[in-house]
Amino acid sequence: xxxxxxxxxxxxxxxxxxxxxxxxxxxxxxxxxxxxxxxxxxxxxxxxxxxxxxxxxxxxxxxxxxxxxxxxxxxxxxxxxxxxxxxxxxxxxxxxxxxxxxxxxxxxxxxxxxxxxxxxxxxxxxxxxxxxxxxxxxxxxxxxxxxxxxxxxxxxxxxxxxxxxxxxxxxxxxxxxxxxxxxxxxxxxxxxxxxxxxxxxxxxxxxxxxxxxxxxxxxxxxxxxxxxxxxxxxxxxxxxxxxxxxxxxxxxxxxxxxxxxxxxxxxxxxxxxxxxxxxxxxxxxxxxxxxxxxxxxxxxxxxxxxxxxxxxxxxxxxxxxxxxxxxxxxxxxxxxxxxxxxxxxxxxxxxxxxxxxxxxxxxxxxxxx
Numbered sequence: 073x074x075x076x077x078x079x080x081x082x083x084x085x086x087x088x089x090x091x092x093x094x095x096x097x098x099x100x101x102x103x104x105x106x107x108x109x110x111x112x113x114x115x116x117x118x119x120x121x122x123x124x125x126x127x128x129x130x131x132x133x134x135x136x137x138x139x140x141x142x143x144x145x146x147x148x149x150x151x152x153x154x155x156x157x158x159x160x161x162x163x164x165x166x167x168x169x170x171x172x173x174x175x176x177x178x179x180x181x182x183x184x185x186x187x188x189x190x191x192x193x194x195x196x197x198x199x200x201x202x203x204x205x206x207x208x209x210x211x212x213x214x215x216x217x218x219x220x221x222x223x224x225x226x227x228x229x230x231x232x233x234x235x236x237x238x239x240x241x242x243x244x245x246x247x248x249x250x251x252x253x254x255x256x257x258x259x260x261x262x263x264x265x266x267x268x269x270x271x272x273x274x275x276x277x278x279x280x281x282x283x284x285x286x287x288x289x290x291x292x293x294x295x296x297x298x299x300x301x302x303x304x305x306x307x308x309x310x311x312x313x314x315x316x317x318x319x320x321x322x323x324x325x326x327x328x329x330x331x332x333x334x335x336x337x338x339x340x341x342x343x344x345x346x347x348x349x350x351x352x353x354x355x356x357x358x359x360x361x362x363x364x365x366x367x368x369x370x371x372x373x374x375x376x377x378x379x380x381x382x383x384x385x386x387x388x389x390x391x392x393x394x395x396x397x398x399x400x401x402x403x404x405x406x407x408x409x410x411x412x413x414x415x416x417x418x419x420x421x422x423x424x425x426x427x428x429x430x431x432x433x434x435x436x437x438x439x440x441x
Contacts, residue, residue, distance in 0.1 A: 079215070080216065081213075081215060081216035082216055083216065084217075085217075086215075086216070086217075088215045088216075089215050089216060089217035089219075092214055092215045092217070092219060093168070093169075093170055093217070093219045096168055096219045096220060097168045097170065097171060099138070100136050100137065100138045100166065100167075100168055100171075101136050103138060104136045104137050104138040104139065104166075105136065105137065105139065105195070105196065106134050106135070106136055106195070107134070107135065107136075107137050107165070107192050107193055107194060107195065108132040108133065108134055108192070108193040108237075108239065108242060109132065109133055109134075109135055109172075109175065109186070109190065109191075109192055110129045110131065110132045110190060110191040110192070110193065110200075110235075110237065110242070111129070111131055111177055111179065111180070111182055111187070111190050112124075112127050112128075112129060112187070112189045112190050112191070113127060113128050113129065113130055113179075114127050115127055115128060125231060126232075126233070126234075127189075127233055128233055128234035128235070128236070129191060129233060129234070129235045129236075129237060130234075130236050130237060131177075131237060132193070132237035132238075132239050132242055133175045133177075135167065135171055135172065135175060136167075136171065137165040137166060137167045137192075137223075138165065138166040138167075139163065139164075139165060140164040140165065140166050140222065141162075141163045141164050145161035145162060145163055146161070146162040146163065146164070147160045147161050147162030147226060147227075148160035148162075149161060159227055160226060160227065161226070161227045162204075162224065162225060162226045162227075163194065163201055163225050164222055164223065164224050164225070165192065165222070165223045165225065166210070166220050166221070166222055166223075167186070167220060167221050167223060168219065168220055169185075169218065169219060169220060169221060170219075172185070172186060172221065185206060185208065185221060186203055186206050186221055186223055187203065187206070188203050188204060188205065188206060189202065189203065190202075190203050191203070191228055192223065192225055193241075193242060199227060199228075200227075200228040200230070200245065201225035201226060201227055201228055202225060202226055202227075202228040202229075203223050203224070203225050204224050204225060204226050205223075205224040206221055206222075206223060206224075207221065207222035207223075207224065208221055210222040230245070230249050230250070232250045232251055232334075233246070233250075234246065234334055246333070246334075247287045247288075247333065250333045250334065251333065251335065252287050252331050252332060252333035252335075253284075253331070253332055253333075253335065253339065253395055253396075253397050254329050254330070254331045254395065254396075255329060255330045255331075255332065255339070255345065255392050255394075255395040256328065256329055256392070256393045256394045256395065257328065257329065257330055257345075257390040257391065257392060257393065258390065258391040258392070258393040259390065259391055260344065260388070260389050260390025260391060261388070261389055261390075262347065262388030262389055262390075263388050264286055264289045264330060264347055264388045264390075265286065265289075265347070266286050266287065266288060266289060267285070267286060268285070268286050268347055268348070269283060269284070269285055269286075269347070269348055270283070270284050270285070270286055270330075270332060270345050270346060270347050270348070271283045271284070271345075271346055271348060272337075272339060272340065272343045272344070272345060272346065273343070277346075277348040280337075281336070281337045282336065282337035282338065282339055282340075283334075283335070283336045283337065284332035284333060284334055284335045284336065284339070285332065285333055285334040286330065286331070286332060286347070287331040287332060287333045288329075288330075288331035289329075289330055289331070290328050290329045291328050291329075330345065330390070332345075338397075339392070339395070339397070340392070341392040341393065341394065341395065343392075344389045344390060344391050344392070345389070345390055345392060346388070346389050347388040347389070398416060398417050398420070
């Protein structure tokens with residue numbers, strides 16, 4: 073006997089398939105959770121190993137998913153390997169095809185399906201999970217169509233990737249876990265702002281080979297000050313409130329430390345640390361109304377790492393009195409605490425007593441050539 077001709081299992085986007093898809097979406101909205109999907113932007117992909125160790129994440133969009141791993145985390149769990157303690161927790165999320173397409177990603181074929189290597193922020197455990205495999209036939213042609221993806225994810229192992237999504241909770245992951253250096257500063261002028269770029273050199277920011285991003289600033293007598301017009305009057309909005317610079321200090325204040333991450337090149341204590349650009353944000357934090365416009369009528373300064381903020385350009389410049397690039401920190405948000413479990417300095421010290429770096433060829437048979 074033939075199948076019921078009132079149900080079409082062979083069409084595309086039929087009313088029956090749309091009905092089932094709508095029911096699936098409603099079920100996920102009722103029993104799922106909201107997560108942030110973060111697409112990976114590759115900067116310099118290794119064509120041999122097929123990976124990019126300096127990739128970045130500059131976007132995050134919220135979408136609802138169903139946690140399919142109802143019995144807890146899967147995978148290998150926590151174990152001790154030759155490389156120390158490892159955590160290989162896995163979790164499987166189910167996401168609606170239609171809802172993923174509605175996110176309107178435009179890069180890397182993401183307009184059709186999720187990609188391996190992208191991240192998902194799981195708020196219940198405050199963890200980032202990396203997509204390892206996308207299963208597109210997990211529910212096999214119900215009513216002749218595919219309604220969902222299953223995303224098999226593993227706990228993400230952070231390795232200094234740039235995270236600049238504009239969402240404070242996600243961007244804080246980079247600040248707390250990436251490699252950073254704390255500089256003790258001396259004399260200088262201007263004001264530093266967290267999130268802006270800094271560099272060393274006399275060729276300007278664009279041509280500089282030593283760059284970084286400000287993670288934290290500490291100092292004495294940090295006092296907020298109002299933005300002023302050229303005539304010295306307070307700059308005010310139409311509602312009468314003044315614009316206040318966030319993180320700005322009076323010219324007489326003294327900086328103590330500056331924490332820099334996302335480092336390119338090697339900073340030194342022989343030249344000043346210059347900031348480019350310097351930004352201001354409105355007192356109420358509003359970035360959509362009462363805008364401060366630049367001369368080109370844009371809302372943000374070029375090359376700024378603090379996207380979406382309303383800015384006026386200026387600079388800051390201070391000399392470096394000391395820093396230790398071997399200190400491993402546990403996060404810039406707490407003014408950089410030294411990781412007491414880090415053993416990189418001890419390993420280097422012991423290695424210096426084993427290897428003879430005075431030899432031109434340490435692999436020679438005694439000739440030193």
